[in-house]
Amino acid sequence: MDINEFKNTLFEKAKEAGFEDYEMYGAITQNFSVNIFKGEIEKYRKSTSGGVSFRGRKDGKTGYFYTEDISAEAADIAVKQALENARVMSSEEDEEIFEGSKSYPDIKTYDPTLDNFSDDKKIELAKDMEKRAYAFSDKIELVTSSTVATGGGEVFICNSKGLDLSYKSNVIMALVSVLASDGDKKKTGGEIAASMDYKDIDPQKVVDKACHEAIDHLNSASMKGYTGRVIFKNEAFIDLLQTFSSSFYGELAQKGLSLLKGKEGSQIASEAITIVDDPLLEKGYASVPFDSEGVASYNKTVVENGVLKTLLYNLKSARKAGTHSTGNGFKGSYKGSVSTSGTNFYIKKGSSSYDELVKSLKDGVVITELSGLHAGANPITGDFSLLCQGFLVENGKVTRPVDQIICAGNFFKVLSDTQAVGSDLEFSVSGIGSPSLLVDNISISGQ
Amino acid sequence: MINKKIITEILEIPLAAGADFSEVFIERRNNISLSLLNGKTQSANSGIDSGLGLRIINGDMVIYSYTNDLSEKSLIRLAKETAQAVKGGEVSHIMPFINKDIENKHKALIMPFGVSKSVIYDKLKSGCMAALDYDESVTEVTTGLSSYEQDILIYNSQGLEAKDKRVRTRLTVNAVANGGGEKQTGYFGPGAMQGFEFAENFDFDALCRNASESAVKMLSAGYAPGGKFPVVIDGGFGGVLFHEACGHGLEAIAIAKNTSVFAGKLGEMVASPKVTAIDDGTVPFSWGSLNIDDEGEKTTKNILIENGRLKNYMVDNFYGKKLGLKSTGACRRQSYMLAPVPRMTNTYIAGGNDKRDDIISSVDYGIYCKNMGGGSVSPATGEFNFAVNEAYMIRNGKIAEPVRGASLIGRGDEILKQIEMVSPKESLACGMCGASSGSIPVCVGQPMIKVSEMTVGGKA
The missing domain is CATH 3.30.2290.10 (PmbA/TldD superfamily)
Structure with a gap:
């Protein structure tokens, strides 16, 4: 059956089952990739795929189900499973089926x-x-x-409240x-x-x-350990910011899984640091007109000169915090439920060029790459201890490549101990961005 | 289900264009997952994955496409479009299908869509409460269960017809202890190639208390010292060392592409004579096991390293052919969306002869890693790093105070030669392993081992 037929069947069954509000979220993707190895095509991939997610509210609880099988049988299972899932949900986690924002930004996400x-x-x-x-x-x-x-x-999102986006x-x-x-x-x-x-x-x-x-990293060797100032090159700090970006999610703060809980309005970082989440950024990798709940996107400052202005909220976490959604209610795919995610989430650039940062570091290390972030960094505590490589800086000049060193610190202390922010802002394809940072109180262990 | 006439046609189209080999992988997977925070359900989701992947081999080229529209029209179009990438070659025909009769050695009893959600909820709630009750510093406990039933059907142009049912269930607990403005976590995630019966029979409350214990201990711990010391790594998840440092480098894909430090070293001593390492996809009901791999080959118990000597790699048919090696039944993929490559199943260092007490007492000053975290490795250089979740100092041959924030770094080929002592009886632990064919369930494992010297990252 086609997707519209499926939606109609699904919504009919949902109504019959007693769901008060319900929604279908879907995604269709076409992917192509080609991989060349020694002049020849090694891998060639092409696909068209898609799936839908159903969520429905009943008795103040929300239940989910997803399917890649678009059939009447699957619609039956969907409604039954969603109902069962809703029953065991905590009523505190009740979600809102959204009737829509007043207007939606006109941004280019498709060429x-x-x-x-x-x-x-x-x-x-x-x-x-x-x-x-x-x-x-x-x-x-x-x-x-x-x-x-x-x-x-x-x-696409369509729901029983008339939203059709x-x-x-x-x-x-x-x-x-x-x-x-x-x-x-x-x-x-x-x-x-x-x-x-x-x-x-x-x-x-x-x-x-x-x-x-x-x-540039050939002939790398370890170096003597020290505690003090380092430069995180933009590409390295992007990875660190990505790892700890969930600390800025209101949802996780409410669950006690972020040390930024209750810190809105207070100084959490050095004055040099301003962090924004801008889903409207032109040609931004994570630019999007609305989130997975249908809330219109807008640009917001998360940290301004070191002061935490807002966390990122979806409809549910905003309701709990007594505020409005920041349009950051995203699901990873139709398989997941709505959680929180940043969009183009980045540290604004400062005024120092990379060379000026190196000069002002004088002696120390530039960290260009961090490994094993999924294991060696704890997004809850902010602690990290990571294998890294980079360059040794002596007397204000890069002298040689360095590897087999571990840098350890705490993400939140890094934000406070940032002394200078570079002008070399870069983005990863996931939309996280950072310039290079000069940071104090990092522990480097090596030989 | 899709009838064989259509399957025959899909497989024939690429061969008619000159491909050497074609294969379809049909999958339907029912998933459930539930997670609780402090006794309240945070998420309850379930769903159906359904699709078909078409793999075509044309010389050295692997062509892959997939769809979840399983109608005849869609599948024929997929085959035709995908076959356009075939660069010509000798036209061949498919061989008649011979059904591979596979015995299911891991029969599951309770399927995910057959479990009452409230039964799961009760189990997870009880675990949350047990962990919270352990100590008042434990403030957040997340418990979760996920289970899936994956039915696969594989047909290829060489006449293979094989099917398998894989049912897996996993429990997870993450306990957070709070104190002095800081947080520490304790985590466990056991699983099995079983249905919900695995969870039913599991003493989950005890596991949750252990997670709390680990978090609470680390809360009072000082930072681990940085430097080079002897390191003792305990069994179970400690095997992540071998998985990361050596396992990935022993996958035939890395060998064939010469991106591994172990390429061209078959028959050579690559480890200390104390080391025997095995990849065994047949361990009954183990999380990393399979009856057949994702190209239809029976899984095997594959000795990779025997008393320090490199014996074999994890091998599939495609890279195996390039290397002149036979499949070890280790070709895996996350789902129909990905082309399979050689991967690990249950991979472990086998038990040795050194007593645990003797291992600890042999260290004057070093670190005992009780629970390892995850890690990563660059297969080309063998450089690895991984985190230690629960660690203790060893002083004068005795386990002393807990330390936190430690990570271990080194090179796989070097560390293997520095394994000085190996205790009897390995144990396995579950994990998810990510690589080019996606995230798949694997077990890592080992007994307690001692590495003579390793770089430990901590606070200098």
């Missing part, structure tokens, strides 16, 4: 010209990047992967990872570029970054 960028051109681009990577230097022993991927899709998006991504060697030591490097406009993808830039990352 039709990308649809005309043929599969053959994507293959060509991936082959070209691989060639450029091998040409970059003799030290590039292996281009472990050169990939071009595109994704496109449509998200949808938006389309698409993106092209180019990714290169390399292995560099100078006979003895080996180092890996990788870079990814993304945009909805294929003309933004500069293959040489992607390759340069990946190759530099690998080659």
